[in-house]
Amino acid sequence: MADQQSPPAGPDLSKGVTPSEFTGQMLLGHVGDEEVLLVRSGPEIYAIGAHCTHYHGPLAEGLVTGDGVRCPWHHACFDLRTGEATRAPALSPVAVWKVELQGDRVFVREKREQPKPRIKPQPATDMPGQIVIVGGGAAGFAAAEMLRRQDYRGNIVMLSDDGAAPVDRPNLSKDYLAGSAPEDWLPLRPDDFYTDAKIDLRLNTEVTSIDTKARHVITSGGETIPYDRLLLATGAEPVRLQIPGIDQPHVHVLRSLADSRAIIAQADGARRAVVIGASFIGLETAASLRARNVEVHVVGLEQRPMERVLGPELGDFVRALHEEHGVIFHLGDTVTAIDGKRATLKSGSVVEADIVVVGVGVRPRLGLAEKAGLAIDRGVTVDIYLETSVPGIYAAGDIARWPDPHSGENIRVEHWVVAERQGQTAARNMLGQQERFDAVPFFWSQHYDVPINYVGHAEKWDEITVDGDIAGKDCLLQYKRKGRVLAVTSIYRDVASLEAELAMEQALIF
Numbered sequence: 001m002a003d004q005q006s007p008p009a010g011p012d013l014s015k016g017v018t019p020s021e022f023t024g025q026m027l028l029g030h031v032g033d034e035e036v037l038l039v040r041s042g043p044e045i046y047a048i049g050a051h052c053t054h055y056h057g058p059l060a061e062g063l064v065t066g067d068g069v070r071c072p073w074h075h076a077c078f079d080l081r082t083g084e085a086t087r088a089p090a091l092s093p094v095a096v097w098k099v100e101l102q103g104d105r106v107f108v109r110e111k112r113e114q115p116k117p118r119i120k121p122q123p124a125t126d127m128p129g130q131i132v133i134v135g136g137g138a139a140g141f142a143a144a145e146m147l148r149r150q151d152y153r154g155n156i157v158m159l160s161d162d163g164a165a166p167v168d169r170p171n172l173s174k175d176y177l178a179g180s181a182p183e184d185w186l187p188l189r190p191d192d193f194y195t196d197a198k199i200d201l202r203l204n205t206e207v208t209s210i211d212t213k214a215r216h217v218i219t220s221g222g223e224t225i226p227y228d229r230l231l232l233a234t235g236a237e238p239v240r241l242q243i244p245g246i247d248q249p250h251v252h253v254l255r256s257l258a259d260s261r262a263i264i265a266q267a268d269g270a271r272r273a274v275v276i277g278a279s280f281i282g283l284e285t286a287a288s289l290r291a292r293n294v295e296v297h298v299v300g301l302e303q304r305p306m307e308r309v310l311g312p313e314l315g316d317f318v319r320a321l322h323e324e325h326g327v328i329f330h331l332g333d334t335v336t337a338i339d340g341k342r343a344t345l346k347s348g349s350v351v352e353a354d355i356v357v358v359g360v361g362v363r364p365r366l367g368l369a370e371k372a373g374l375a376i377d378r379g380v381t382v383d384i385y386l387e388t389s390v391p392g393i394y395a396a397g398d399i400a401r402w403p404d405p406h407s408g409e410n411i412r413v414e415h416w417v418v419a420e421r422q423g424q425t426a427a428r429n430m431l432g433q434q435e436r437f438d439a440v441p442f443f444w445s446q447h448y449d450v451p452i453n454y455v456g457h458a459e460k461w462d463e464i465t466v467d468g469d470i471a472g473k474d475c476l477l478q479y480k481r482k483g484r485v486l487a488v489t490s491i492y493r494d495v496a497s498l499e500a501e502l503a504m505e506q507a508l509i510f
Contacts, residue, residue: 008035013047016105026069028060031108036097038106039080041067045101046080047108049094053085059094063498072494073451074417075442075501082115087439088142088420091188093117117149120433128228129154131430132217134207134368135233136160137169138416139397141188142423143231143430148197152431156199157225159217161206164257165191170416172260173281174446177288179264186257210372212390229392229430232369232380233423236362236398236414241276245338251356254281263357267292270354274298274343276335278305280445282359283322287447289355290325297351298322299330299343309454310489311464314477321447362414364399377401379412384436386426394430396422405438407457407486408509415443440504453494455501456487468493476500 008030011017017027017038027038028050035050037059048069050059057073064070068086070077076090083093093114100107131147131154133140144158160166167186175181194201206220216226238253240246252263263285267273273289275282278300286296302308304315305322319329330345335356337344343351364379375381375389379401386394386402397419401412418441425437445452450473458479468475476496479487488500 008033010035013038013106013108016102016107018105022106025064026060028058029108031097031110034095036108037069038099038108039064039069041080044080045099045106047097047099048078048080048083049096051094052076052078052090053092053094054090061494063495063502065502070498070501072498074444075453075455075498079118082117084115084117088138088424089417091142091145091420119149119151120428120435122150122431122433126432127154128430130227131156131229131231132225132227133158133231133233134217135231135235135397136162136166136201136203137233137235137397138166138419139233139235139423139426140231141166142420143233143396143427144199145189145197146424146427147431148199150428150431152427154228156197157227158194158199158201159205159207159219159225160201160203162256163204165189165194165201165203167257169255170444172257173254173284173288175288177254177260177264177285178291179288180291207368210368210393212372212393215392227392229394231423231426231430232374232388232393232395232399233397233419234365234368234399235419236364238358239361239363241335241358241360243335243337245340246358248338248340248356250341250354251338251358253358254285255362263289263355266355267294270294272297272351272353273355273357274335274351274353275357275359276300277359277361278302278329278331279309279359279361280306282357283318283447284445285357285359286322286327287325289357290327290448294355295326295328297328297330297353299333299335299345299351301332301334303332305329305331310452311461311477311479313464313466313470314452314489317470318447318452320471321450325448362398364412364414366399369395369399377410381410384438385429385434386422386437387429394426396426402437404441404457405436405508406440406504409459411441411457411459413441413443413457415441417442438505438508440501442501450491452489452491453497454487454489455497456485456504458486461486 010029013029037050039046052071057071062072068077077087083096096112166188207217209218272295275298307315333347369380380395380399398414404411421439441457461479463480465478476490476493490497
């Protein structure tokens, strides 16, 4: 007998609900087969699609903040009036529905035509005629998409040295690599989006120099492309170990769609893999390969996985979690040579491996900015509007070091959501909107069925407090310096994570 789809949750909103059924801020119901979320914000009641357009997160389990609702999974935010995805990682709107009040009952029967996004007023003068974006990752794509969303009608030229159009990079080490997400989920937009939006996306195109006085870039093919505003979103590249045998075809890094495809191709039929690196990319790769029934050995210099970012207790938990799933650790060690399929460790051990994946970190791609004479400080230095030391040139994503109003320090982070949000802010500022970048850094990491959410930024701390039970996968950790909370990590404490993000937004240092 064929599986039957489970019925939609909650009451049938087309038949109306009474105040006694809708006592809190949110009520999950349905209209026909579609789940709809009723949201009360002040005196207003809104009805929107019930699932985040990023990874289908349940908005009913999220947090209402003013005229928006935030997704519990990855902290996307949607405008209750228009359905617009106002904060990455979601980029597409949710549907909005008409709300009718009849007596003491609230009815939802039909969708509204999708309202246009809220567009901030554009300066009447100095509107750029052509914007060039260098980079085809999170920041570059988010900027291009936001420019069109803000009704920018000039030319957009997007130059990417990748062979694939922008993809959902976090999935490359998570569900796609594990085999639980098909490849057609990966593109951030279908190919025809770029044509329809009049975004001139050029793949396999390397920019070799910038003439900041003539205001143009030059590609490796010798083409000169002028700009009125320029966004550098060149991202980062994997650190490549300098050891014998590193250039063999079964040795991989993981950054691009091509990298992930190559690992998947070799994982089919492979017996054993060595993953070099015990941080986020390395351990997400390990979990994904275990999902493909490949034996995995993780080699890392650190004594505890992820301790530098998450602290010792959570590091021990992550190690135990992976060991429960069969991962074998070689910590405090490193690979010194790869001879065929034999990986030799500094300790003298030898591990036979059909696949080797190197995940020992990334380096920001600063060469183009350095050559152009932009100010550099372990990243491209930008101001609160993400503008570099050269007027008209902006930087976003993994390369940008910006003044963080939450920690009071200049920071650079390598997180997907931060890169997307910076791309969006840079887009608005290239249009003259003068919007400060003050988003709280956020990232998530997935290990088997355990999601780890991290809000804030703490390079150093003097205290970690733990609320809940780490081993029981129900906890919230606060990373403090001099009593001030700099960052929060949580496992299955989604609303608390959102509340921590909101508290940090409201506690700006400058």
